[in-house]
Amino acid sequence: GAVVSQHPSRVICKSGTSVKIECRSLDFQATTMFWYRQFPKQSLMLMATSNEGSKATYEQGVEKDKFLINHASLTLSTLTVTSAHPEDSSFYICSARDPRFDTAQYFGPGTRLTVL
């Protein structure tokens, strides 16, 4: 299947700082990317849908000013957690839809964020 990378895989930061997470599709152009958050022992929660060249669509309850999403190219989407707090500590996972296969969605390896 298609390959999606995510960087960094793990980050620890101080409360109040901002953290940027990158999601890249390595062997295909992704017009749509998705950002998920997963707390321990819970299911995936969709945060937002990122479309190349347009504003992201955020799910209800997700603060767009806190979780900034940029999808500037067909292979890169970034999620910036601004003014991070300990409650933002979570596993953040991106996925990308491969337009060659309408329904296929491939996940990055995830980023473990710990806010102290």
Next chain:
Amino acid sequence: GQNIDQPTEMTATEGAIVQINCTYQTSGFNGLFWYQQHAGEAPTFLSYNVLDGLEEKGRFSSFLSRSKGYSYLLLKELQMKDSASYLCAYMDSNYQLIWGAGTKLIIKP
């Protein structure tokens, strides 16, 4: 609405067969996915069903009945490495994945 259910946890024995069920209710449907997720890792794609019937892929098979809103993932010849959470998700009319809570599968020797 978004309504998808699967058992929270199942236990099986190494070498045996286990079936993980998933039921859903939706007005718009574009297929049913199964993913495997090991602890601390991102989900990995296992299978996709959009038509009724059984899709077999090695030790794993997935079944779909659209009229019943029902799918199952069948794992044969269980190995210890199969211990993981198994997530089912249906794709709605907007091509968005709606996720179940996941089934934690525990394999015992």
